Amino acid sequence: MQHTVAPPCPAPPEDQRRSSRLVVPPGAVDTHAHVIGLPPAYPFVNDRSYTPPAATAEQYLSMLDAAGMAYGVLVQVSVHGIDNRLMLQTLRSNRTRLRGIAVMPLGLPESDYADAKAAGVVGLRLNDLYGGGIDFSQLREYGALAKEMGWHLQFLLDGRQLPRLAPEMSKLPVPFVVDHMGHFELAGMTVDDTNFQTLVSLVRDGGWVKLSGAYRQSALEPPYEDTVPYAQCLLDAGPSRCVWGSDWPHVANWKTMMHVHDLLDTLALWAPTRAQQHAILVDNPSELYGFERAPR
Numbered sequence: 001m002q003h004t005v006a007p008p009c010p011a012p013p014e015d016q017r018r019s020s021r022l023v024v025p026p027g028a029v030d031t032h033a034h035v036i037g038l039p040p041a042y043p044f045v046n047d048r049s050y051t052p053p054a055a056t057a058e059q060y061l062s063m064l065d066a067a068g069m070a071y072g073v074l075v076q077v078s079v080h081g082i083d084n085r086l087m088l089q090t091l092r093s094n095r096t097r098l099r100g101i102a103v104m105p106l107g108l109p110e111s112d113y114a115d116a117k118a119a120g121v122v123g124l125r126l127n128d129l130y131g132g133g134i135d136f137s138q139l140r141e142y143g144a145l146a147k148e149m150g151w152h153l154q155f156l157l158d159g160r161q162l163p164r165l166a167p168e169m170s171k172l173p174v175p176f177v178v179d180h181m182g183h184f185e186l187a188g189m190t191v192d193d194t195n196f197q198t199l200v201s202l203v204r205d206g207g208w209v210k211l212s213g214a215y216r217q218s219a220l221e222p223p224y225e226d227t228v229p230y231a232q233c234l235l236d237a238g239p240s241r242c243v244w245g246s247d248w249p250h251v252a253n254w255k256t257m258m259h260v261h262d263l264l265d266t267l268a269l270w271a272p273t274r275a276q277q278h279a280i281l282v283d284n285p286s287e288l289y290g291f292e293r294a295p296r
Helices: 057-067 084-094 110-119 137-151 160-171 192-202 225-237 258-268 276-291
Strands: 027-034 071-075 099-102 120-125 152-156 174-178 208-211 240-242
Touching: 027 240, 027 276, 057 071, 057 084, 057 258, 071 084, 071 225, 071 276, 084 110, 099 110, 110 120, 110 192, 120 137, 120 240, 137 152, 137 160, 137 208, 137 240, 160 192, 160 208, 174 192, 208 225, 208 276, 225 258, 258 276
Parallel strands: 027 071, 071 099, 099 120, 120 152, 152 174, 174 208, 208 240
Antiparallel strands: none
């Protein structure tokens, strides 16, 4: 039986175009997006917090083309829980252009992990927001699995959890990536916030962070100018470990529905130089996800 409380969320705009503030460099990577199927073929988990429309591979690839992005990284969406079938199918059909971050429980047959890796999975996501995810109670065990598979770990969390989790995160034997700049609510915050500074310290000490999800954190309308000092603190802390993601199709967003070019315009505020933009969009994600770098 499907969840009856999770509210429907709107679809992203169908029309997309290039950013007016930022020239997307060749080889750019969108490191955070989702494909979504519909029940009954692709059931939704009962404990979800939203009900999305479909988001097809064709729609995502069209968005990448319109925005000028060469590559993309699909992240298993929370409403499909541990059912990675649609994402894996999409990866297999786009082996050169796409990589994936799966949500997989521990203790599966080795062939399941091997099949995911062969399809293009390069990491595992732990997520205790929005329902349908895997929490952080077995972080050490997931670190061991990721090391065995040659993967990294990706975390969707409430930034207020970071002081508690940071000691164990810092001991992981694999790289880790924090989604959406820590997923903070910026209203009433400053960059001196203890929880945010914990994230800054993790990034300074070798952690990765996605400069993404500005609309999830900001108290303002696009271009989300209140996010600028936070993004720039993270860039200062780890300029070679910051990556950008569109977060398409922008699920669980009931505020202004932005276009991807609006989010790239925001990136131009965060990282105003061409060198910074190239690092965030090309150099850094190519290293983390294994894409071929375009010549400068």
